[in-house]
Amino acid sequence: MLVIKIELHSVVDGRVEELGRMYVANDGTGTASSSNYDVAVCRKGNTGIPENIGGLEMASRTGRVLDYSRKSYNVWRLISRALLAAFPEERKTKLEKTPLTVNPQVIAGLRELADIAEGGLCGGEFSEDAKVAIQWIDAGVDNQEE
Numbered sequence: 001m002l003v004i005k006i007e008l009h010s011v012v013d014g015r016v017e018e019l020g021r022m023y024v025a026n027d028g029t030g031t032a033s034s035s036n037y038d039v040a041v042c043r044k045g046n047t048g049i050p051e052n053i054g055g056l057e058m059a060s061r062t063g064r065v066l067d068y069s070r071k072s073y074n075v076w077r078l079i080s081r082a083l084l085a086a087f088p089e090e091r092k093t094k095l096e097k098t099p100l101t102v103n104p105q106v107i108a109g110l111r112e113l114a115d116i117a118e119g120g121l122c123g124g125e126f127s128e129d130a131k132v133a134i135q136w137i138d139a140g141v142d143n144q145e146e
Helices: 075-086 104-119 128-145
Strands: 002-009 016-026 035-043 059-068
Touching: 002 075, 016 075, 035 075, 059 075
Parallel strands: none
Antiparallel strands: 002 016, 016 035, 035 059
């Protein structure tokens, strides 16, 4: 089991304060090359090491990391994935977080492209990625117009 302890070391008075802990435990269900992990994120004050993550009552967040190639990556990537498992709302992409401002002529052109794509008038060469991009832009524009 990994125990990740976050401490604040004060430069002003030398005081050391624990801010939180995260436990990452291999659940034993993986293969020789990949493993599955239980994750528990705890607030400060929870210093006990649990026998199993599921029994950790002080956890403020829990999660699972599945099919992690433990022999291919270092421990920091596992910690990163463990944090994302416990805080899934942080998985939003940069595009989803970016406010959108688009020229009205561009909007009209994109909507026309979307209509062409939906009608199959492109000979089937309009990629799914392009369709998703147009839908994302159109959704952002709709939100902008409200």
